[in-house]
Amino acid sequence: MAAHYDVLIVGGGIAGLSLASALAGTCSVALVEAEQELAYHTSSRSARQLIPSYGPPVVQELTVRTLELIAARDAGLPEPVLTPRSFMLIGTEEAVAAEASGHMRSITPAEALELCPALVPDSFTAAGLDTGSFGCNAPLLLADHRQQALAAGVDIITGARVHSAQRLGSGWQVGAGMEAFEAGVLVNAAGAWADELAVISGVEKLGLQPYRRTAAIAAVERPLPPQSPMVAAADNTFYFRREGDDVLISPSESVPSGPEDAKPRPGDVERLVARLNELTTLGITEVRRAWTGLRTEAADGVPVAGFDAEAPGFYWLAGQGGYGFQTSSAMAELAAGQILAGLESEGNVAQAADDSPASRTAEALAATRWSVRR
8 A cells, every 4th residue: 555645755865855854844745765875876975065156146046045044053053064164266367257256256366375375376367265155064964854854754765766656636656666655746856867757757857967076085295274265176177175184176077977876987086186286285195085976957057946837746856966955955945835835736735824935035036947847
């Protein structure tokens, strides 16, 4: 016999977990994850930095709201998710100007060298600084969402890959692993597998494309000072930041991929180490570990959130690209408001208040694509 819920979320990464905690206590919710552990793919391979100046305008607005929501959480608990850590762009004047935004101010190369003495002088001609950026304790944030969801009665099932889904009557019937579910709303938070889930569900794909992004933890001869900013090339060819006495480094590649358990490719990290040893005085001596995640994007680079126009009760929460953590709380707030409104129209649960933060966020973003268009 199938278990019945108001909402079934497919995907146990930051998108699915944050939505589960946002909906918890307002309606009956289950979350299914294909892997044996939550946040196995992209969400466990994050750079752990929330940057208000990073991404298109809609992403920047969502980042500001996410920072507000997480800061409110941090105010009441002893262990913070957020730690102040500035973000600095370096490169040519043209490249920095093209990537800078209203959240970032221009600084001189001399000021940049004061902030990050490891940079080699004359290796860049311009810089920008975002002092509103924060380091993110991603495991703690994920654990908080999970605990809040479980405490409010959300059922979380791992090792349950969706193998069937169909619209029947006023809801969805879904097979995942050995389990069967019925739900009024089916949420597609499947990350790199979002289009695959759509196909299984008989819903038209959106053309979401996963891209590879590799990172590594490397030992250095000269560790960065504690207050060093995260440093990124304005031409998107590398970034690095302090990770204790080591550094986290990335070649910032954006290579199309299929949905998979991505692994580093030979030479990617080695070439980056050689380049950073030319551009900095870090003196990278050893790569301790390396990994690759998938950043899944829509064609316009804007995250997808909204009910499918042609499949009633099918809600897309996908295409977050490299902005998953930094938009997660705001996207969950918005999605929860829209889903509750959809359930209310079916007579199942009470609708979110018209003056709720989710409603205000939706109004503020009305000019941008926030419901799925065909």
